[in-house]
Amino acid sequence: xxxANVKRVKTSxxxxxxxxxxxxxxAKVTKGGRTFSFSALVVVGDSSGVVGYGLGKASEVTxxxxxxxxxxxxxxxxxxxxxxxxxxxxxxxYGGGRVFLKPAAHGTGVIAGGAMRAVLESxxxxxxxxxxxxxxxxxxxxxxxxxxxxxxxxAYTIANTRNINLKKVFNGE
Numbered sequence: 001x002x003x004a005n006v007k008r009v010k011t012s013x014x015x016x017x018x019x020x021x022x023x024x025x026x027a028k029v030t031k032g033g034r035t036f037s038f039s040a041l042v043v044v045g046d047s048s049g050v051v052g053y054g055l056g057k058a059s060e061v062t063x064x065x066x067x068x069x070x071x072x073x074x075x076x077x078x079x080x081x082x083x084x085x086x087x088x089x090x091x092x093x094y095g096g097g098r099v100f101l102k103p104a105a106h107g108t109g110v111i112a113g114g115a116m117r118a119v120l121e122s123x124x125x126x127x128x129x130x131x132x133x134x135x136x137x138x139x140x141x142x143x144x145x146x147x148x149x150x151x152x153x154x155a156y157t158i159a160n161t162r163n164i165n166l167k168k169v170f171n172g173e
Contacts, residue, residue, distance in 0.1 A: 006150055007078035014046045018069050019118045021053075022138040023061060035059075041115075041138055042068035044076070045122025051149070052076035053119070053142050079149040080157070084126040087155070092148025097140030098133040101148050115141040123149060 021041040027034040038061050045051040054071025058064040080087050085103045092099045099116060104127040110120050112130035115138040120128055132141055159166045 009076040016044045038064040040064040040068040044072040047124035049081045051123040080154040090148045092144040094143035095140040096135030097144035099144045100131045102129040119145040
């Protein structure tokens with residue numbers, strides 16, 4: 001999350017919904033047999049532009065999910081949502097994960113795969129066309145989706161950055 005326009009959000013102010021994206025069981029082989037451990041990838045959001053993800057690891061699934069939620073609450077960011085969709089087309093990358101987000105008309109719904117869908121719905125995006133082009137690894141897809149959302153800018157932000165009024169952004173005068 002090393003993007004210039006990252007807007008961090010404090011957890012205390014908002015009501016968050018959690019979604020478990022994936023649970024992975026790993027085994028450590030010792031002389032006494034296999035010891036199983038679990039990792040949980042969790043996405044949290046308030047359905048109005050705030051989203052975060054976290055990874056929790058523990059010997060029990062419920063503990064891993066709880067740790068993941070706590071981690072996700074520490075990594076909340078604000079993303080632009082414009083009338084229920086994204087402001088413009090955007091590519092996002094993280095490791096082997098490549099995602100493409102495209103705005104959609106009202107009523108389209110979230111056209112996206114599993115891990116991307118969890119992030120987009122948690123962020124409060126209701127209409128979007130999305131495609132995962134690279135790795136299907138949920139960890140990389142979630143991080144690539146958040147990367148794409150963080151690289152999005154709405155017209156108001158661009159107008160402030162350039163110190164021009166909002167009409168000039170669209171007209172190019």
